[in-house]
Amino acid sequence: MKFEDRLFQEAELSWDLAKLYLQLTHVKQLTTSRTAKLTATEKAILRGFLCNCSPKEIANQLHWKLNSLRVELTRGLYRYIETLTTHELNTIKNWRDIAQWLEEEGYKTSQPKQDLLQAPSLSSFYGREKELEILEKKIIQDQYNLITLLGMGGIGKTTLAVKFAQQNQHKFKYIIWRNLHHTPLLKDLLRDLLRFFNHYHLPTTINEQISLLIECLHTERCLLIFDGLEKLLGINNLAGSYQKEHSNYSQLIKRIGEEFHQSCLLLTSQDEPIDMLFIRGNKVDSLQIGSLGDAAQEILKEISFPRSHSWQTMSEHYGGNPLALKLVASTIKEFFGGNMVQFLGANQEFDIIVPTYFQQLLKEQFERLSALERNIICTLAVNRQPMSLKQLQEHSKLQISLTKLLPPLKSLKKRSLIEVIDEESTITLKLQPLIMKYLLTEQKDLVNVAIQ
Ligand SMILES: Nc1ncnc2c1ncn2[C@@H]1O[C@H](COP(=O)(O)OP(=O)(O)OP(=O)(O)O)[C@@H](O)[C@H]1O
Ligand SMILES: [Mg+2]
Incomplete structure (x- = not known):
């Protein structure tokens, strides 16, 4: 899509653009040459007027000088519109006439919903x-x-x-x-x-x-x-x-x-x-919004994987994240001949790949964390097993009161970076395998600092 095509797209909501482009092209061909077409710039300028933008605003959006736009309009679009709406040539005195004349000719559709x-x-x-x-x-x-x-x-x-x-x-x-x-x-x-x-x-x-x-x-x-x-x-x-x-x-x-x-x-x-x-x-x-649950397996089905008991493991490893599953499934198809068991590395818990997209995504999210939040997830990553609040609190590097520990934990939970498991009145904190793998491979230095 050209840069100009992205401008003033909202005109589409209230105007019959397809019909307008077609008929203006016809006028242009009559007045210039038989093969002439409406350019992406002319279409964008037209949409700009239909969105009630002045030539100055349109020139700004196009990164043009106002004078260049005026010349372009006088040579082309203004004249085509006058012809299309059966007005005398050179009678457009105000840019607002354009939307009004075209509306009178029935090019406006109903109010956008x-x-x-x-x-x-x-x-x-x-x-x-x-x-x-x-x-x-x-x-x-x-x-x-x-x-x-x-x-x-x-x-x-x-x-x-x-x-x-x-x-x-x-x-x-x-x-x-x-x-x-x-x-x-x-x-x-x-x-x-x-x-x-x-x-x-x-x-x-x-x-x-x-x-x-x-x-x-x-x-x-x-x-x-x-x-x-x-x-x-x-x-x-x-x-x-x-x-x-x-x-x-x-x-x-x-x-x-x-x-x-x-x-x-x-x-x-x-x-x-x-x-x-x-x-x-x-x-x-x-x-x-958490794991897609059992429905995540539909994603694997869609990519036409043969159904197997590994679907469940695979979905759990990637936290029921549909995008992660889609990305990893295409890798398995490409490099493991679609063999999920081989890919899952015979149940080695940390033998999972972090798709490049997630490396970037987790990096951005990691950068938005506070120092304490980073410390907590790095500690959880190094420990590899879920930790209780007490274990976390007493961890040599953290050593902080419960009052100080709770706000960052709450924040990490809201960011979906940790899971809080409540079993038989014992609270444990867990990292998703995908996040653990990311921390242990891509943020090694920070993880080492957290445990020293
Ligand atoms: N319920 C679903 N059924 C089928 N596919 C889904 C479902 N939810 C998400 N997906 C697929 O997973 C991918 C990611 O979904 P989506 O873009 O909605 O995630 P997101 O949470 O908005 O991510 P981000 O925070 O990066 O914007 C998309 O390709 C989408 O089609
Ligand atoms: Mg999104």
């Missing part, structure tokens, strides 16, 4: 019945205002959010999905969201813009989904606090959670944002 352009499409979906039930109860029945889906990378938070949105689309007037992976500044995200609600002239302060957004969320029942919030969170910090330039997201999330309206913000994140601890609203919750 959904903006899921940034959401991934689902090829398959297994399990998660319980999680979908909880989401439906909280969001649809009890009208929660803010829900965070938490869990390790690849566990299926985004997939679950897409499924929920698809299954419940008729219960909301508007559904808007926004990816946070490219770390948009809050002012840009707010401008973009408010445009969706047809607000083009915005109040000056962020606080007033948030008030306007909440007014929209109050007037209509909407589902807002922000995917990948962890990208806005800080490195080496108190768990879940924002990077400096994104700290004002806290205001938005807090106000959506606490103020009165009839909509819901569904967040997905690998780490819990710190706001969740301080929001006073009673319609706010976090949902931990």
Whole structure:
């Protein structure tokens, strides 16, 4: 996809672009040459006008000088649009005429209901019945205002959010999905969201813009989904606090959670944002997304592995993480001829591979941990066996009180890096084999420091 193709995609929601491109191409061919086509840039400029952007805003997005854009418009697009809408040539005096004329000619479709352009499409979906039930109860029945889906990378938070949105689309007037992976500044995200609600002239302060957004969320029942919030969170910090330039997201999330309206913000994140601890609203919750359970085996089936008793072991080794299973399964096919027993190394517990994607993902997550959190998981990795609270507390390098130990443990659990097992009233802490393997191989130096 060209860079220009990504610009002003939201025009698609309210305009019949396919028809417009076709007919404008026809006009262009009549006025220039028979083989001429509408270029990606011309299409982007057209979409920009349809999104109510001025030539200056369009030039900025295209990284063009305003004058170059003006020349391009006078030579081409303005003239094609005048011809298409049966206006005299050189009569476009104001860029706003374009959307108005095209609307009068019937190119505008109905008011947008959904903006899921940034959401991934689902090829398959297994399990998660319980999680979908909880989401439906909280969001649809009890009208929660803010829900965070938490869990390790690849566990299926985004997939679950897409499924929920698809299954419940008729219960909301508007559904808007926004990816946070490219770390948009809050002012840009707010401008973009408010445009969706047809607000083009915005109040000056962020606080007033948030008030306007909440007014929209109050007037209509909407589902807002922000995917990948962890990208806005800080490195080496108190768990879940924002990077400096994104700290004002806290205001938005807090106000959506606490103020009165009839909509819901569904967040997905690998780490819990710190706001969740301080929001006073009673319609706010976090949902931990864990192993896919038995349904994880469907992933192996999909990759057409012969069913065997190793499926269960394999799924456990990778913590029921669908992405890890997909990646590892393709490696087994490629290098072990699909023989899972051979791959699992005849039950050697640590003989598992950490897919490259997870090395990067765990590295990023590891960098977001506090020093104490790092120390705890390194200690658990070296010990290899689950440890009780007392054993951990008394470990020579840690030697800290229970009061100090509990907050980082809670944070690690929320980040899905440790499991807390409660058996016969004894609490033990366990690392997933995948994470243990990562620490023992990729973070050797830190692990050694932790045990010395
Ligand atoms: N319930 C499911 N059924 C089938 N496949 C699934 C399911 N959940 C996740 N997957 C697959 O696993 C992969 C990872 O899922 P997804 O992107 O939703 O994870 P994530 O938790 O959002 O990860 P990240 O934190 O890195 O964004 C995708 O390829 C997805 O198709
Ligand atoms: Mg995701």
